[in-house]
Amino acid sequence: MQTEEQQLQFTDIHNDVVRSLVVTGRGYYITLGCAIFVLLTCFFFPWFYQLYYGIGAAGMNSPTVWGTYLASFIFWIGLSHSGTLLSCVLHITNSQWRKAMYRSAEAMTLFSLMVAAMMVMVHLGRPWFIHWSVPYPNQMELWPNFRSPLLFDVMAITTYLTGSSIFIYMGSIPDFAAVRDRTTGWRHHLYTLLSLGWRGTDTEWHRLGWAYTFLAVLIIPLAVSVHSIVSWDFAMSIVPGLHQTIFAPYFVVGAIYSGTAGIVTVMFVLRKYMNFEQYITKLHFDNLGKLLLVLSLLWSYINILELFTGWYSGTSTEYEQLKYKLFGYYAPLYWEMILFCGVAPLLLISNKFRTSFVPMLVLSIAINIGMYTERFLIIATTLSRQYLPESWRVYVPSLVELSIIVGSVAMFVTLFLLFVKIFPSVSIYEVKETMKIPKKKGMPEWQATH
Amino acid sequence: MASNALGLFLDPDSALEAARRLKGAGFARPELISPIPIHGVEDVLGPKKSVIRRFTFFGGIFGALSGFTLAAGTAVLYLHPTGGRPIITIPPFLIITYEMTILFGILATVLGFLISARFPAIRERVYVPEAGVDRFAVTVDCDGEERFRRAEAILREAGAETVRSISEGES
């Protein structure tokens, strides 16, 4: 890696990033067009139909009143969990390899959170009344129910969204400034506003450093709490298979797991199509690979634990639950999940695998498919095996649901495509920090060393 | 008219060195402008104190209070007994409190940052575009020919690539 970067100068990264913002090929526009088209046809059209027809457009039924919409919600929330969290952790531990990738990772957080919020709208029976779940003063003095796990969600996710958007913005103020001077027209004005008049004086750097660190410290516990709370939507119930103490850590691990896999995917794309080969390197994939390996092992551990406790409890409810999960209607999905998230990642043990790009991409996508399945199964298998056997029903997603899943991905892609044209998707100043500082020739050595 | 002497350097260390000498020569607060944060500035120009931590702290406190008040207050405002739980239900309200703490902590931090770093910039300030890319600049305000010449001398001696005089806004 050193070999690659040795000849890199400050100006190079500068130019590369600015180019990534201002120079736009036809490929980009085509991709964006497709993404938007899919977004409209596969997300908004079915959703509007559902608004008109009612949730019945989805395949849900009486015991299984939750379905893929909520699964998607959890999935996207989960995906959001690596970006900012990872970035914060690495920032505090002050690790170098973070710097090239954290910006886009955080963007991923931001956008998956937005998609998640959208999934809530899709999930609701009467979304036009969603404002009732937000605390605002009114003449009736009627407020939301703060005892409800769902309201914890509302609070947590709002906070998380605010936090991570602020975090990514703060981190890129100096870059906005850097880009500001190199752009003209509306871009110049935009970056002038965004950079708030950043100059790069020692005071400004000092303040930014402090603020940034504080944010990081605040956001780490927040991120953990967010997914714990999401897990409590389930764990706070007394439904067999959902009412489990392990759920909070289980969800957090799962979230970081899928999030990290997501980062790998995004890194690959950036590297390949935004020409950041020099900045996003084998090193990053290697480290992410290791991380993935650890997480997958954790994840498998918790899964086995869940089965074990279920089996050990021996109650009819838990036991039927277990049987159904392993051999019931949804069993194929279950084993697919195990394969993708539990077995396949073991490949990461080999260095060669970790440092080769395409296989990593494939694996990361596989992992996220597996994780989506997991979220789906958590809902489908448990709710269709409630306490009273007479109410047992099988739930099969409808076309509308499937197409909305596809559409939500398109939404994410669209947002990300817009992002890379507005935000410097690689942090300029932090990459500069990792570079060797230029030397003035003929300068005495002692000055250079510090 | 307040004019500044500006020296551009290729590397942070010489810039620091220049700043130190300027300070030593009795110039008021030389300022470094750089594309990346420079370490060790405080050893040279003396430690900086920032108010941000206070903002964060009190923001958090305020968040905690308002969080619990929101939950508990609204609960007793319109009594809705649910699930046989007491009206003021501590554990869930603590979660609300927790989230609100962090939310306000974050917002306060941002506020602190903006205030302490004097953002957004309304009036023009001394600014060096090169320093946004790959140069390290040292500015020191010095009115009067002879003070400028002294500053220039120090900067050049410290290995400044170029030295010129600028005033706010121009570059």
Add this chain to the structure above:
Amino acid sequence: MSILDRFVSGWREFRKDGYYEEFDYAWTMTIDLDRCTGCGACVTACQAENNIPIVGESAIDKGREMQWIRIERYWEGEYPNAKLNFIPMLCQQCDAAPCETVCPVTATYHNQDGLNAQVYNRCIGTRSCAVYCPYTVRYFNFTDHHWDAPLEQQLNPDVTVREKGVMEKCTFCVQRIRQAKDHAKDDGRRRVRDGEVQPACVQSCPSEAMIFGDRKDASSRVSKSMNDERAYRVLGELNTRPSVIYLKKVDADAD
């Protein structure tokens, strides 16, 4: 009553358990499984009283029937010793209802009669209450329903017709309770007399398997019958404290 007063009165409830002991009624239903024949009269009675939509074959096939009370059947043994047990399953009106705590907008809560209230017009359709309900007796309006004219002329004006996206469930025929209280007020009584109000299912039950009343009135029929030694609560181990109490089926050939 000023906001301050309400704060104070609210704070008095601070950390108090057994909140419902101050309520004036605790409506309760006992269902004698030894009497229940599973004939289904209660199902139709409820459907007629509460404007429960006719969802149609395909909807039921999807698992979206709406009947608030259903007859569950559980087989025991195999031919020739097969036995069939019926149990009517309706909203248990739990005192410690899991569904109440989870609703983000308080569309379901515990009302002053100890009823598990569902406020349709407040519901935003998160459906979490149905997930949290261990008895799966909450039914969701997956679509808008319509009645072929002139069937809609039968709709009960005392019960609203629920729109799509709204959760609904058994209300113990709250409209009848309301009526009874109204009459009581007219006669200048503070309380409703025992037996003055009966939900549609109880009223129709041909074998008189169901008894409805106020368990705070120790002399009421329901209080007596719920203290029968056969009394038990379905899934009682979950401690949701249902207000629907079942009397065990008697198996004369047991022991």
Add this chain to the structure above:
Amino acid sequence: MGVSIVPTLKVLKPAARFVVVATVGIVAGYFANAAFFPGTRPEQPIAFSHRIHAGDNEIPCLYCHVQARRSISAGVPSVNKCMGCHLEVAANRPQVRLLANYWENREPISWVKVHDLPDFVHFTHKRHVAAGIECQTCHGPVETMEVVSREAPMKMGLCLDCHRKNEVQHGIDCWTCHK
């Protein structure tokens, strides 16, 4: 080239101005509609004047809306009730003639509802009359109205305020009013 955001703001000024004006327009239009075309003062098939009946002649409300005392709905008087008086009284006034036509063809008069509550609200006139609530409390000074108009917004807040003020037993319990 400078760092100040002010120039940019200057550039943005027209756009901002545009947005502000448009917003103001929307708000204005909204309230203009509410002000000039209120749904609360509909045209009735017969120009019945409460001012004359309830005001000048001081006919008590419950004389015509007799149901209010014993039913959930106050009801409107049947045509024959109107004719009870108007066979003699003011029989030759044009509006009364209109009424007479209805009567002769035994044709119901379809009055336009002024005060209308949603289907999910259970409001009983009976209890409120029994509690001695003046009709005017909710319906406004009808006896002064030539054409009846909805004075109070029939919204939940209105009910709750009154129920709270008078400390109605279970007055703010959802199921007291929602069905």
Add this chain to the structure above:
Amino acid sequence: MANVDRREFLRLVGAGGVGAGAGFMLAESIKHPVEYLIPYPVPPEEFSPGIATWYNSVCGMCPAGCGISVRTREGRAKKIEGNPLHPVNQGRLCALGQAGLQVLYNPDRLTGPMIQNGERGDDAFVKATWEDGLSRTAERLAAARRDGIYVLSQGVRGHLANLFELFMGELGSDRLLHYDFAHPHPLYAANKRFFGEHQLPYYDIRNTRYLLSFGADYLTNWLSPVHHSLGFGHSRQGNDSSSNDGVRGRFVQIEPRMSISGAAADEWIPARPGTEGFLALGIAHHIVADGRYAGDDASLWRTALAGWSSGRVAGLTGVSEGTISRLAREFARAEPGLAIGGGAAGNHTNGVDTLVAVNALNYLVGNIGKAGGVVFNPDPVTGGSAIDRQANYRTMQNLIENARDGNIDVLIVNNTNPAFTLPRASGFREALAAIPTIVSLSSFMDETTLMADVLLPSHTYLEAWGDDMPQPGVGFPVGAISQPVVAPLYNSRSTGDIILGLVGKLGFNEAIPWTSMEDFLKDGWREIYERGSREPGDFDSFWRDVLVSGVWGENARRGGSVVIAPGVIEGMAVSAPRFSGESGEYPFILHAYLSTAMYDGRGANLPWMQELPDPMTSIVYGTWVEMNPATANEMGLADGDLVRVTSEKGSIEAPVVLFPAIMPDVVAMPIGQGHDALGRYARNRGANPIEILAPETESASGNLATSATRVALVATGRRAAPVKTGGESRQLGRGIVQSTGSRSAPAGHSAKLNSIPIIVESAVVESA
């Protein structure tokens, strides 16, 4: 705002304008839709908006004759509930009875007189006036041969029956038939043979301690289900020390396929179809042999029953000797014990023999005329003649033959649907084609009405005047008035008024002077009143009271001891049942039973009934075949496999349902679906097992032996899982339905182990 040039000014103006427009539309769009208040020009008395009015009347959904009280608001019927004053149902009502509202408000009702123009059966009717319809009918009647006029009505009682009699009398034809598919002909015949009784007795289930039911599904559709359910409940748990010394009644059900009554029973005993009579005799033999019967005719009985040793009976019925003797012991010991028979047991070719044997059991334990036994009814207040008018299958057959031979000129059908409830093999539909004029008074376009020429739609029972004398009674004469609870929805008339209209057209006025059913009814009741009711006050007050309470009873019970018909003991024997079809070719006996919701098919057009899950299987909207799981397993059939059920007379298709409580060589199908008319909810749904029944008749009563058909099942290879609301029907040890030992178990016995102890919150209750 200083530097605004002209172009920008215009732009701003534009923005403001568009904004204003948008805001305006927004406000417009969220406006409340206009609603109207439309008062009556002249309100009917006892009408006031917002206040419910209750009318007591009589349920017309099945022959049980329960009393109903209908809740109306703003002149519309909202809810049907049992009439608490009525002795039959005492305020309770079954599902079918409550669905009566959907008969009234059914979207597929006939809205006025119509006349067939086009081929029969292709539903080509044109609207007509009553004048037109009536006169057309009248002239056909006038032209017809006296004995060429048939009136085929549903079973009607009370004054409507009288009116029919008068009408037929004037027409000079005695071809008046009441046809109900489910009419218990064998039961009547058996009681006549054994007791020489004309009426059905009252079976006092309420006070019995031991009920031995031979195939009678008394909780669902046998005679008076609601009344029986009341009795069942009381006998189970209602007994306090005062009545019946707190003993919990024991119920034994003997039938090849577990019915609701079987599920409710303490003991369900499958006996080979058609051998229930043998079992009864076997039990009787035991009772006599053990000397538990000490009547003076004991020796007669001993000789008569000599042949029916439990050994032989066990061989015939497949019920073990031990069981037989135990049943005999328990039945004889429990005083009073009660034996009833009917349903499938009565619908074999030996049905009457079987039911006679059942009567013998009652006789032998001496419960005749006693509480908890068989109590005989006095004659009904009026309209008793209807009983003899009931048409059994034989009568229908010779109607069919007459039609074929062209001896029928006019057929008037009143709300009965033989085209659906007679087997295809009977050839009824073809026969209809041979009748020149068919007039239907049905309120719905059912299969029979489809073949009619003139449609004179009658009111539903909720719009019409009438009265009813429940059969069987409850031990004393009961009369109930049915009165219109709502104004007629459509241009229909009550059956009585239609007949009276015809009377007018035919000029029978001097014999039948009445012009409306109401007058006829009122005069009829004046007779009842004058014929020595001990009611105070004059007739008008009496009439008012009857209208208010909806029911009136005479405290006149039958006294005296009942003697059994001579020679019946000697002749006590049960012939072997006959079945159509070879057991080799048709291995299964088809057990077609009346479904809970549809009764004999009349409920199929009521959406509530279609959506009422079948209690035993939770199936809605459809027909199915119940099979023993073991048998199905052998045949390789699984739940939901579509099979073709073939008898000698035809075949239908239905999905298999594995039913744990049915004999291996019996398949059961519910009756009621499989309509090809009767409106949107009923048409083309499920299959009708009656279609494929063989025209075997019960030898003594001439009734259709519905249980005497053998069928074969052939897998079609397709699957059509029936729509059901239930999931897994096993408890999996979750203690959902808990049971305990007998009632007299020690307090707290296993009662609260896995349930939270129930605490009654104490509260001050002011004495109201």
